[in-house]
Amino acid sequence: MKKTLIATTLLGFLSLPALAADYVIDTKGAHASINFKIKHLGYSWLTGRFNTFDGTFSYDKANPGAAKVVVNIDTASIDSNHAERDKHIRSDDFLDVNQFPKAKFVSTNITDNGDGTLVVAGDLTLHGVTKSVTIDAYKIGEGEDPWGGYRAGFSGTTQLTLADFNINGPATIDLDLHIEGIKQ
Helix, strand or coil: CHHHHHHHHHHHHHCCCCCCEEEEECCCCCCCEEEEEEEECCCEEEEEEECCEEEEEEECCCCHHHCEEEEEEEHHHEECCCHHHHHHHHCCCCCCCCCCCEEEEEEEEEEECCCCEEEEEEEEEECCEEEEEEEEEEEEEEEECCCCCEEEEEEEEEEEEHHHHCCCCCCEEEEEEEEEEEEC
8 A cells, every 4th residue: 555655646746747947047147138130221230239137937848838938128228339329219219218217028928839949929018018029039058057057048039110119210120139047
């Protein structure tokens, strides 16, 4: 009876679904970035990044579709490599960072395409407006790091229509996202 109880209990634990691991996005080690490019007057690309952001994600390689992602962005940290332009982008002509100091992305659904790519759907709140967006993503890799931790990395792209967020300016902005997380 005792062996049967132990065996039944052990089988019960083994049949439980794997739990997703929780990760913190590694912004301190500069192993993550949120980059953008936007057409400048229709003649060239203006590129830049957001220097200050944080976030978390959960991930289970046996069930990628169960992942969750939350990213918080300090909109005042926009950096287009030109101080005067950045001041203008931060103004109420565009981002209005005094009124809307944060942007936030919260995933609502993640689809595993079965080929290493993912479609990450979620709600992006930017400039006081929340809209559903999708990010085409892929897993770069995961494993132990040299410091005794465990990491997972992903990359993704999306395009936003600025008018959807009540932001003046060029029609669209392309985001290029690189996220590396440290398992907690």
